[in-house]
Amino acid sequence: MSALLKVEGLSKTYGGFQALKNVSFEVIAGETLAIIGPNGAGKTTLFKMMTGEVARTGGRILLRDIDITRTSAELRTRMGLGRTFQIVRVFPEFSLLENLIVAIEARQRAEGRRHGILKVRPSQAVSDEAHHRLAAMGIARLHRTEARHISLGDRKRLELAMTLAMEPAVLMLDEPTAGMSPSERIAIIDLIQRTKEEQGLTILFTEHDMDFVFQLAQHLMVMNQGERIFFGPPEAVKASALVQEIYLGKELANA
Numbered sequence: 052m053s054a055l056l057k058v059e060g061l062s063k064t065y066g067g068f069q070a071l072k073n074v075s076f077e078v079i080a081g082e083t084l085a086i087i088g089p090n091g092a093g094k095t096t097l098f099k100m101m102t103g104e105v106a107r108t109g110g111r112i113l114l115r116d117i118d119i120t121r122t123s124a125e126l127r128t129r130m131g132l133g134r135t136f137q138i139v140r141v142f143p144e145f146s147l148l149e150n151l152i153v154a155i156e157a158r159q160r161a162e163g164r165r166h167g168i169l170k171v172r173p174s175q176a177v178s179d180e181a182h183h184r185l186a187a188m189g190i191a192r193l194h195r196t197e198a199r200h201i202s203l204g205d206r207k208r209l210e211l212a213m214t215l216a217m218e219p220a221v222l223m224l225d226e227p228t229a230g231m232s233p234s235e236r237i238a239i240i241d242l243i244q245r246t247k248e249e250q251g252l253t254i255l256f257t258e259h260d261m262d263f264v265f266q267l268a269q270h271l272m273v274m275n276q277g278e279r280i281f282f283g284p285p286e287a288v289k290a291s292a293l294v295q296e297i298y299l300g301k302e303l304a305n306a
């Protein structure tokens with residue numbers, strides 16, 4: 052099967068420091084790939100290069116075999132690289148419903164179905180879709196609440212709902228459980244797992260929580276000091292002596 056996303060030999064140098072060294076990988080449609088590695092491995096740099104937030108030093112990125120290496124961040128989003136917690140901006144003084152409406156109307160503009168700035172009143176279809184998407188994330192009860200008044204866990208749900216409203220070809224999650232309480236963490240992991248199963252999403256994510264990584268990912272790419280050091284299914288990563296030694300320690304074998 053042809054890859055939906057291909058990354059070929061990506062490199063990044065900050066000043067004289069090489070943060071990313073010739074990293075390549077592919078993601079097949081419907082697959083979930085986790086990028087893991089210790090602090091400073093280059094995961095965020097890689098993510099930002101893929102979304103277009105950071106300019107690359109070398110290499111190529113292809114989405115559906117189209118070279119997007121020189122495509123702007125905004126156009127990449129429109130082409131289907133949806134990144135939560137970065138690309139989607141929550142408007143704190145808007146209600147959750149209004150935030151969702153903004154995301155849905157942004158998608159419609161990207162599809163060419165809507166022109167110009169926001170209309171004063173959304174159509175019934177947009178409003179219905181916004182309610183439906185809030186309900187799917189378990190936050191329908193908060194639809195009239197301003198985003199600035201909700202918990203971190205609910206904010207992540209809102210951000211996920213807004214990103215999914217863009218109907219991304221590849222959903223990119225950068226440490227989706229960072230800063231969450233254990234109970235919020237379990238809830239968001241279950242939500243992402245369920246959404247993935249229901250919608251057959253293609254997901255690329257970074258995460259430090261190994262339980263989450265092994266629950267969700269079909270493949271893992273392990274990075275260390277800017278290099279890809281291992282790529283494989285969870286069992287192979289758990290069994291790799293190299294990964295154990297460089298990164299994860301003994302607890303991985305028991306994860």
Ligand SMILES: Nc1ncnc2c1ncn2[C@@H]1O[C@H](COP(=O)(O)OP(=O)(O)OP(=O)(O)O)[C@@H](O)[C@H]1O
Pocket residue numbers: 065068070088089090091092093094095096097
């Ligand atoms: N703007 C920058 N200028 C200089 N060096 C940078 C810059 N951004 C990142 N780096 C360096 O590049 C390396 C990779 O950083 P990066 O944030 O991509 O790692 P990471 O794997 O995401 O780490 P973490 O898990 O801590 O988020 C680090 O050594 C970091 O200090």
